[in-house]
Amino acid sequence: MRGQGEGDALAKHLLKPENDEVIILQPRGLGSGDLIGQVRELVTLSLGGRTDRPVYHVHADPDPAIVDNDAARARFWALFEAEFNLASQPYCGAVHVKHGRRHEHRVYSLVRPSGAVVDTAWDFLRRERCGRIVEYEFGMPSPTPSKHSRAIVAALREQGRGDVADWMEASGTTEAARPVARLSPQERLIETRTGVSLDDLRAAALAAWQASETGEGFLAALKASGLDLRQGRSGPVVVDRTGTAHLATRLIGAAARRADGTRIPAAAVRERLAGLALQNHGDGHGQDRRAHDRGASAAAPGGGSSHGAGAGRDASRAVPDRDAGGTDADGGRHGGRSVEHALDRLVARPAAARIRGRLRLLSPGRNRQLADALDAVRGRRWIAVPGMTDMWGLPIGERPRLG
Incomplete structure (x- = not known):
C-alpha cells in the first residue's frame, strides 16, 4: 500500500x-x-x-x-x-x-x-x-x-x-474463474479499525433493499437495523454505527453478488434512491453518534460499550467520522465532508480550543525528532557525484564504502 x-x-x-x-x-x-x-x-x-x-x-x-x-x-x-x-x-x-x-x-x-x-x-x-x-x-x-x-x-x-x-x-490457473477476495486490503483495515464486520453490514443492507420497494422504505429498513442513509460526495452512503460511510451502490451490489452471484446494477440503486432528501454525511452525524455511544455505554453492563467487537472501550474514544476509503466506501475527505465544512468546524470551535491549536502549531519543539533524524543523515560523510544535483541544485552524493 x-x-x-x-x-x-x-x-x-x-x-x-x-x-x-x-x-x-x-x-x-x-x-x-x-x-x-x-x-x-x-x-x-x-x-x-x-x-x-x-x-x-x-x-x-x-x-x-x-x-x-x-x-x-x-x-x-x-x-x-x-x-x-x-x-x-x-x-x-x-x-x-x-x-x-x-x-x-x-x-x-x-x-x-x-x-x-x-x-x-x-x-x-x-x-x-x-x-x-x-x-x-x-x-x-x-x-x-x-x-x-x-x-x-x-x-x-x-x-x-x-x-x-x-x-x-x-495448472489451469489461466482458465479458472477469477477469484474474488472477501475483502480488499483497505477494507480489512476499515474492518479492524471500526470493529464492524463488512459481511454483516452487506447482509443488512441487502436485506433492507430486498424488504423494500421504494427509497423511503429502504431508508426505514436501514434505520431498523441501526444503520443510516446519508448523502456522500459520490452518492448516497450507508453509515454504520461508527459513522463510517459505505457507498450504497457498491455495498448493495457486492452483497447481492456474494449472496446469489447476480449483481444489482448501480443504476438501479440510484433510481430507487433518487428524490430522497438526505442529510449530508458529516452534518451533525458525529453528535448523533456520540449521543448514541453514550447511551449504549450507560445501558451496557458495567457501563462499557455494547458494540460487540468494540465492547469495553471508552465511548469517548469511539472512532470519529472518517473516510472509509475502500471498495464499498464513499471516496472523499473525512467521510465525505467537504473543505468548506472543515472551515465551519474550525470557526465553531471554542476560543480556548482555537488558542491551544495555535500554540501547538507555533511550538518550537514540534517535529524536533524529524529534524534531528534529518540532521543525522546530513551529518554523515558523503562523496559528491560530479554533474549530479537534486531538485534544489545540491550535489547528489554516495556514502563511502568502508573496508
Missing part, C-alpha cells in the same frame, strides 16, 4: 505485540536507531518529492508449502526491487513470527534524491508476477490463484520466463 506515512501508526503496526516475535530489519539509507524514528526519517527524506503518498508498505508472506521461508523472502525482495527499480531506495521494516510462520514487512521511500517518484503503476500485477516466479523456483505444485493470471503469463513470456508461464498454464 502507498501512503503518507505521517504519524506513528505504521511503525506501531510493525511493532504490534500480538506477534510471537518481532525482528527489526537492518535499515538501508537511514540513520535512526529505532523503527519509529526510521519511518519518520523516511517521511522527512520524501518531503521534496512530487507526490502526497511517498511511502510504500509491502509485505512478503511465503506459502507454508515452501520449506525455506528465509530464502524465498530474499528471492522475492530481489525480484521486487529489480521490478520497481528500488535497489538504491531507503527502507526499513520488520519480520513477524506468528504461530511458527514468518512474514516480512518493508517500508520504502518512493522519492528519489532528484525529487522524481518511483513508478508503481500496475503494482498488484507486477508484485504477483514476482510471487509466481518464487513459487515456481521453490517447488510449489501450483501457483496461487489470481485474477491477473493471464496478464502475468503474457508478461512472463515477454521476459523470457516461459518455464514459469508453462507451469502456470499447466
Whole structure:
C-alpha cells in the first residue's frame, strides 16, 4: 500500500505485540536507531518529492508449502526491487513470527534524491508476477490463484520466463474463474479499525433493499437495523454505527453478488434512491453518534460499550467520522465532508480550543525528532557525484564504502 506515512501508526503496526516475535530489519539509507524514528526519517527524506503518498508498505508472506521461508523472502525482495527499480531506495521494516510462520514487512521511500517518484503503476500485477516466479523456483505444485493470471503469463513470456508461464498454464490457473477476495486490503483495515464486520453490514443492507420497494422504505429498513442513509460526495452512503460511510451502490451490489452471484446494477440503486432528501454525511452525524455511544455505554453492563467487537472501550474514544476509503466506501475527505465544512468546524470551535491549536502549531519543539533524524543523515560523510544535483541544485552524493 502507498501512503503518507505521517504519524506513528505504521511503525506501531510493525511493532504490534500480538506477534510471537518481532525482528527489526537492518535499515538501508537511514540513520535512526529505532523503527519509529526510521519511518519518520523516511517521511522527512520524501518531503521534496512530487507526490502526497511517498511511502510504500509491502509485505512478503511465503506459502507454508515452501520449506525455506528465509530464502524465498530474499528471492522475492530481489525480484521486487529489480521490478520497481528500488535497489538504491531507503527502507526499513520488520519480520513477524506468528504461530511458527514468518512474514516480512518493508517500508520504502518512493522519492528519489532528484525529487522524481518511483513508478508503481500496475503494482498488484507486477508484485504477483514476482510471487509466481518464487513459487515456481521453490517447488510449489501450483501457483496461487489470481485474477491477473493471464496478464502475468503474457508478461512472463515477454521476459523470457516461459518455464514459469508453462507451469502456470499447466495448472489451469489461466482458465479458472477469477477469484474474488472477501475483502480488499483497505477494507480489512476499515474492518479492524471500526470493529464492524463488512459481511454483516452487506447482509443488512441487502436485506433492507430486498424488504423494500421504494427509497423511503429502504431508508426505514436501514434505520431498523441501526444503520443510516446519508448523502456522500459520490452518492448516497450507508453509515454504520461508527459513522463510517459505505457507498450504497457498491455495498448493495457486492452483497447481492456474494449472496446469489447476480449483481444489482448501480443504476438501479440510484433510481430507487433518487428524490430522497438526505442529510449530508458529516452534518451533525458525529453528535448523533456520540449521543448514541453514550447511551449504549450507560445501558451496557458495567457501563462499557455494547458494540460487540468494540465492547469495553471508552465511548469517548469511539472512532470519529472518517473516510472509509475502500471498495464499498464513499471516496472523499473525512467521510465525505467537504473543505468548506472543515472551515465551519474550525470557526465553531471554542476560543480556548482555537488558542491551544495555535500554540501547538507555533511550538518550537514540534517535529524536533524529524529534524534531528534529518540532521543525522546530513551529518554523515558523503562523496559528491560530479554533474549530479537534486531538485534544489545540491550535489547528489554516495556514502563511502568502508573496508
